[in-house]
Amino acid sequence: MEESSLAPESESQDPNLKGKLPEVVNIVEDGDLILDVIFENSKATLKSARVAQSKLASRESQPTPKRRARVAFRVSLTALKGQSKYFEKLLTDSRFKEAKDISSAFAALKLRNVKPEVADVTELPWIEIRDDDQATHYAHREGALADLLRILHGKEVATKQITMSFVTTLAVLADRFDCTASVSKYLATGLKFKWPVTSRKPIRDEVSVMSRNNEDILRQKILVSWLLNQPARLQAATKEIIMNGSCRWSPFAEEDGTSDATWWYLQDGLEQELQYRRYCILNTIASVQRHFLKLYTSRVRQCKLGYDSSAACDSYQLGEMFKFLTNKNLLFLVDFSPGSLDSIADTSLLQIDTILATLRQCPSYQIDKNHTNCGLRTRILPILDFIQGLLSANSIPINRSSWRSNRQAVAWLPPDADGESKTPEDVKPFRFTRSLAGDQRLRFEHAMGADKFAKDVFTASSWDWTAEDQAQDSLPSTTPRWSLK
Numbered sequence: 001m002e003e004s005s006l007a008p009e010s011e012s013q014d015p016n017l018k019g020k021l022p023e024v025v026n027i028v029e030d031g032d033l034i035l036d037v038i039f040e041n042s043k044a045t046l047k048s049a050r051v052a053q054s055k056l057a058s059r060e061s062q063p064t065p066k067r068r069a070r071v072a073f074r075v076s077l078t079a080l081k082g083q084s085k086y087f088e089k090l091l092t093d094s095r096f097k098e099a100k101d102i103s104s105a106f107a108a109l110k111l112r113n114v115k116p117e118v119a120d121v122t123e124l125p126w127i128e129i130r131d132d133d134q135a136t137h138y139a140h141r142e143g144a145l146a147d148l149l150r151i152l153h154g155k156e157v158a159t160k161q162i163t164m165s166f167v168t169t170l171a172v173l174a175d176r177f178d179c180t181a182s183v184s185k186y187l188a189t190g191l192k193f194k195w196p197v198t199s200r201k202p203i204r205d206e207v208s209v210m211s212r213n214n215e216d217i218l219r220q221k222i223l224v225s226w227l228l229n230q231p232a233r234l235q236a237a238t239k240e241i242i243m244n245g246s247c248r249w250s251p252f253a254e255e256d257g258t259s260d261a262t263w264w265y266l267q268d269g270l271e272q273e274l275q276y277r278r279y280c281i282l283n284t285i286a287s288v289q290r291h292f293l294k295l296y297t298s299r300v301r302q303c304k305l306g307y308d309s310s311a312a313c314d315s316y317q318l319g320e321m322f323k324f325l326t327n328k329n330l331l332f333l334v335d336f337s338p339g340s341l342d343s344i345a346d347t348s349l350l351q352i353d354t355i356l357a358t359l360r361q362c363p364s365y366q367i368d369k370n371h372t373n374c375g376l377r378t379r380i381l382p383i384l385d386f387i388q389g390l391l392s393a394n395s396i397p398i399n400r401s402s403w404r405s406n407r408q409a410v411a412w413l414p415p416d417a418d419g420e421s422k423t424p425e426d427v428k429p430f431r432f433t434r435s436l437a438g439d440q441r442l443r444f445e446h447a448m449g450a451d452k453f454a455k456d457v458f459t460a461s462s463w464d465w466t467a468e469d470q471a472q473d474s475l476p477s478t479t480p481r482w483s484l485k
Helices: 043-054 077-083 085-092 097-111 141-152 164-176 180-189 212-227 231-244 270-297 310-327 338-343 352-359 376-390 400-405 450-458
Strands: 003-005 023-026 033-040 068-075 126-132
Touching (some): 033 141, 068 077, 077 085, 077 141, 141 164, 164 212, 212 231, 231 400, 270 352, 270 376, 352 376, 376 450
Parallel strands (some): 023 068, 033 126
Antiparallel strands (some): 003 126
């Protein structure tokens, strides 16, 4: 957006607007200032708006969007200064041309003994604002800005159909004009808006993947809750995107023009942090199957029954384990040929809960009736229960207060090269023990110490899921911080 003083008699660069006064919307009847706003929409935004409007039951609910629209708003300078730091500085600081023009216009009215509150709109100072749709991709921003100004003047919004796109645009405009506190209060108390549900339980045998439309709405929920200080909604939405993934986080993602709205790359480091937290959780879960595959391909005997068939039992379990993981698309065969990389599926939208549920389906394979409890299932279920308990910790989603006040302490993403990187002593491998598997505190949400412990586990440098089965192991461990001793 750009601001500059504009007299109503001046000519616009748009030939359709040349020489014409725009429509004046009275936010307040006794306003002493005119905001002359030019809204510009791209062809893509206009197209999507027309498609969305054609699906509505009443097509007259909103005016037909235009490529360029000019609307003037009669407002109170005092109200704007009191509610918006942006307008306070722009309209009162004499270093800005807008403030000088306002002072000159008020001085001219005073010489004629005309109060600004009762003056004609042509006699009031006009301030031009230009707004494009790059950040919001919302075609009806004139309605959103009008409602934003109404909120700043203590009035009710006029828009009847409140959608997620409208609320997102309202939040972006509030952030732009530095008046998020007023809008946040109104959103919580005055605006009757039901947040859309983006999560759903998949139908049986259905591949549960978040649709592009649902992710678009989910990202808008994250942006609005971040900008308008909605901490509970921010935690719920950020955890949802961590658990469900994003098409933007795919290594095969291709840039297109539909994903350049501001919520498709979340601000203040949120995008990188959310992606990294999901990466850490996926890497931790994947380390479980990698660990057991490594064990069964080693020379260390895993069958402890001591039969002559114990070696054959290990080979059998390895084969069944490999077959199960490949059939469930949790393991892919890749060789030295470049073409084999095509066999790797895109897992950017794979739900974490789906992965854990699939691993729980591992059958109890046994080579004969004597070899009971020799397979993967007996050993992996306590680990999956442990990970499931960690996923309920508060450290998984983003905490707005902590992220704003002490980001370095709560961030999972290591500092960049310019900052202080973690030393090898700070990153310790994790060792899983039976005491951890039986700890009842993991069964309850918000358990004392669970948040930090979850972060330590998911960001560990390595994981040993059968630590107590190893005869000699001199690796440092994070276990004492959570043991029952």
